[in-house]
Amino acid sequence: MKKIIVTISAVLLLVAVYATDKVEKNIERSFQLEFPGATHVSWIKIDNSDLYAVRFVYGHEAMMAYFNTEGNYLAIVKSILEENLPLQVKRTFSKVNASGVLATIEQIQMMGETSYLFVFKESGRKKVYQISEDGRIKLAKITDILNSKR
Numbered sequence: 001m002k003k004i005i006v007t008i009s010a011v012l013l014l015v016a017v018y019a020t021d022k023v024e025k026n027i028e029r030s031f032q033l034e035f036p037g038a039t040h041v042s043w044i045k046i047d048n049s050d051l052y053a054v055r056f057v058y059g060h061e062a063m064m065a066y067f068n069t070e071g072n073y074l075a076i077v078k079s080i081l082e083e084n085l086p087l088q089v090k091r092t093f094s095k096v097n098a099s100g101v102l103a104t105i106e107q108i109q110m111m112g113e114t115s116y117l118f119v120f121k122e123s124g125r126k127k128v129y130q131i132s133e134d135g136r137i138k139l140a141k142i143t144d145i146l147n148s149k150r
Helices: 002-013 025-034 087-095
Strands: 017-020 039-046 051-058 061-068 073-079 101-110 113-122 125-132 137-146
Touching: 025 061, 025 073, 087 113, 087 125
Parallel strands: none
Antiparallel strands: 017 039, 039 051, 051 061, 061 073, 073 101, 101 113, 113 125, 125 137
């Protein structure tokens, strides 16, 4: 299970993917059960893994969900504004001594836990901090990531 978590976290940061319209029926069925009425659906196969990501709009919000080849729903990711962060996350974030410009904040819900990724950009590099909902820094700092795309 930790391997899946690490894989999804890595995928969020270094996406080596390709768009596909060939998605196994069980995965598509699982997606439709989790997110009925989703629109603007775009599937992505993640290279060198058994994971699929799907970008879509649900309830007027753009999101990305992850499924494995068995059709199991693994995680959901969506952008979030700083003012919508839980208080404990805001407090921890205010203590992070990060350089660069805050590029994005993303909320990740995975295996019953919610955490937040803060992505900073500086001189073509990204630095990422992950803070759990209770304010703990889960990954103090992920090594600088060069040329990551999403």
